[in-house]
Amino acid sequence: MSNNKALQDGDAAKEVKQEAEVKPTAAPQTQSEAIPSDAEELRALVRLLIAKERKTLVEDAAVETARIQRQKQRNATAINNFHKRNTKQGRCVHEKGGAHRNKKISDPSVYMHRYIDGTFVIKCQGCNFAWKEGDTKRYITRFGVKQPNVTGKSWLDALEMLSRSTNTMTSTEIPMPEAPRPIIPLPGGGAEEAGE
Numbered sequence: 001m002s003n004n005k006a007l008q009d010g011d012a013a014k015e016v017k018q019e020a021e022v023k024p025t026a027a028p029q030t031q032s033e034a035i036p037s038d039a040e041e042l043r044a045l046v047r048l049l050i051a052k053e054r055k056t057l058v059e060d061a062a063v064e065t066a067r068i069q070r071q072k073q074r075n076a077t078a079i080n081n082f083h084k085r086n087t088k089q090g091r092c093v094h095e096k097g098g099a100h101r102n103k104k105i106s107d108p109s110v111y112m113h114r115y116i117d118g119t120f121v122i123k124c125q126g127c128n129f130a131w132k133e134g135d136t137k138r139y140i141t142r143f144g145v146k147q148p149n150v151t152g153k154s155w156l157d158a159l160e161m162l163s164r165s166t167n168t169m170t171s172t173e174i175p176m177p178e179a180p181r182p183i184i185p186l187p188g189g190g191a192e193e194a195g196e
């Protein structure tokens, strides 16, 4: 009997223990159910925003990568063109007819070009090199950057070539000639030039 009762007591104790064990786990469940639904919505919203942000970041990275790639390609092309042009300008004889010209007759393929700001350059029709005042045989300065002169010809050399060239400035490049001053008749019968 006593054993039986003890068993019963034991079972009862177990049950109590089980209840006690169950309670702590049950408690948070009731608590989480008690969390207001807007908090859940907020969490969902945050998750959504993070996902969106992540997607944007990935997209931005892809756009940036493509942009860098295009820039690299442009730079490579520019550098390649720069070297090609330098090679051409370095080899150019700045003579009409180039390498196949009649070497007995010299007619430099250079001409004077006047910019709108009044500055002059001497350009070669063959290689498009433009000499500017101050250019030495060794160096030219463009956009404030001192660079090697690939032509080996200075501004003075360019002027000398220009003096031997049959080229003339084109009409748009010729500075406007000074207009003759109008003659204003004087009351006395004489005339004087305006501004004098």
Ligand SMILES: [Zn+2]
Binding pocket: 089, 092, 093, 094, 095, 124, 125, 126, 127, 128, 129
């Ligand atoms: Zn040239």
